[in-house]
Amino acid sequence: VVCVAQDFDFFYFVQQWPGSYCDTKTSCCYPTSGKPAADFGIHGLWPNNNDGSYPSNCDSNNAFQQSQISDLRSSLQSNWATLACPSGNGIEFWSHEWEKHGTCSxxxxxxxxxxxxALNLKQRANILKALRNAGIVPSNGKAYSLSSIKGAIQQGLGYTPYIDCNVDSSGNxxxxQVYLCVDTSASAFIQCPVFPNxxxxxxxxFPPF
Ligand code: 5GP
Ligand code: 5GP
Ligand code: 5GP
Incomplete structure (x- = not known):
């Protein structure tokens, strides 16, 4: 029996809403490739343990290499856009995610x-569409209940997400972010074994972008 060390229990697949990244006190910077689409973007695919702990920075000998993802670059720019300042082309964000989380799987x-x-998972998890189908659309004036948002995503995708909130520059x-869970082979969404706190x-x- 060949046994491969795999010291985590599942992945969190985390997507971010750009409107909520950008309307905070710290604000955001659009990537050098231009303003991303008004859609959820990938933040990361994170190995996690059932007890809530997680490994990080697992292999300093496996640094991110642009040459490994050259064929994915334009898809990453569209679906895994960087919004941190100063404006970047994405390499820093992807490299951080690979080195901190990716090396652990x-x-x-x-x-x-x-x-x-991660790109495939995003295609299979259209959060914006699930929300829209439930009448939940970006809006400046309106507030939605957390339970209606979770319910809409459960209805659309079949799995209950964890919702991560932040605060805009006016305090709302x-x-x-929306967390979904994925099995250790990274092939199927699963019900989350544990939610973050x-x-x-x-x-x-749910602010416009
Ligand atoms: P924050 O403290 O802003 O929620 O998270 C900072 C960073 O810590 C995240 O971007 C991610 O890299 C990592 N992180 C936070 N919470 C979790 C978690 O529950 N699981 C994993 N695997 N990483 C997390
Ligand atoms: P994590 O929170 O995953 O550990 O770290 C995210 C890192 O990537 C931070 O250093 C953050 O500045 C950088 N980063 C670059 N672009 C983005 C982005 O669009 N969203 C988030 N959350 N972090 C970004
Ligand atoms: P319940 O188990 O009744 O759904 O929620 C218990 C508590 O956890 C409530 O205070 C609720 O606001 C919080 N909660 C439930 N789901 C989420 C979630 O997805 N994200 C966050 N941040 N809190 C949640």
């Missing part, structure tokens, strides 16, 4: 597979 996914898998709590309000804003 390197026995399952090499660099190319890691990014390709808003929908920032964090606070939202019971009514939250």
């Amino acid at each position: 390197e026995s399952i996914l090499n660099q190319h597979e890691y990014f390709q898998t 709590t808003q929908l920032y 964090g606070k939202c309000a019971s009514q939250i804003v």
Whole structure:
């Protein structure tokens, strides 16, 4: 029996809403490739343990290499856009995610597979559409209940997400990130074994981007 060390229990697949990244006090910078589409973008694919802990920076000998993802670059620019300041082309963000998280699943996914898998997962998890189908659309004035947002995503995708909130520059709590869970082979969404700890309000804003 060949046994490959795999010291985590599942992945969090985390997507971010650009409207909520950008309307905070710190604001954002559009990537050098231009303003991203008004859609959720990938933040990361993160190995995690059932007890809530997680490994990080697992292999300093497996640094990110642009040459490994050259065929994915334009898809990454569209679907895994960087919004941090100063404006970047994405390499810093992808490299950070690979080195911090991706190296912890390197026995399952090499660099190319890691990014390709995340892109595939995003295609299969259309959060914006699930929300829209439930009448939940970006709006400046309106607040939605956390439970209606979770319910819409459960209805659309079949799995209950964890919602991560942040606060805009006026102090409103808003929908920032959506966590879904994926099995250790990175092939199927699963019901989350554990949710992170964090606070939202019971009514939250979904701001336009
Ligand atoms: P924050 O403290 O802003 O929520 O998270 C900072 C960073 O820590 C995240 O971007 C991610 O890299 C990592 N992180 C935070 N929470 C989790 C978690 O529950 N699981 C994993 N695997 N990483 C996390
Ligand atoms: P994590 O929170 O995953 O550990 O780290 C995210 C890192 O990537 C931070 O250093 C952050 O500045 C950088 N980064 C670059 N672009 C983005 C982005 O669009 N969203 C987030 N959350 N972080 C970004
Ligand atoms: P319940 O288990 O009744 O759905 O939620 C218990 C508590 O956890 C409530 O305070 C609720 O606001 C919070 N909560 C439930 N789901 C989420 C979520 O996806 N994200 C965050 N941040 N809090 C949640």
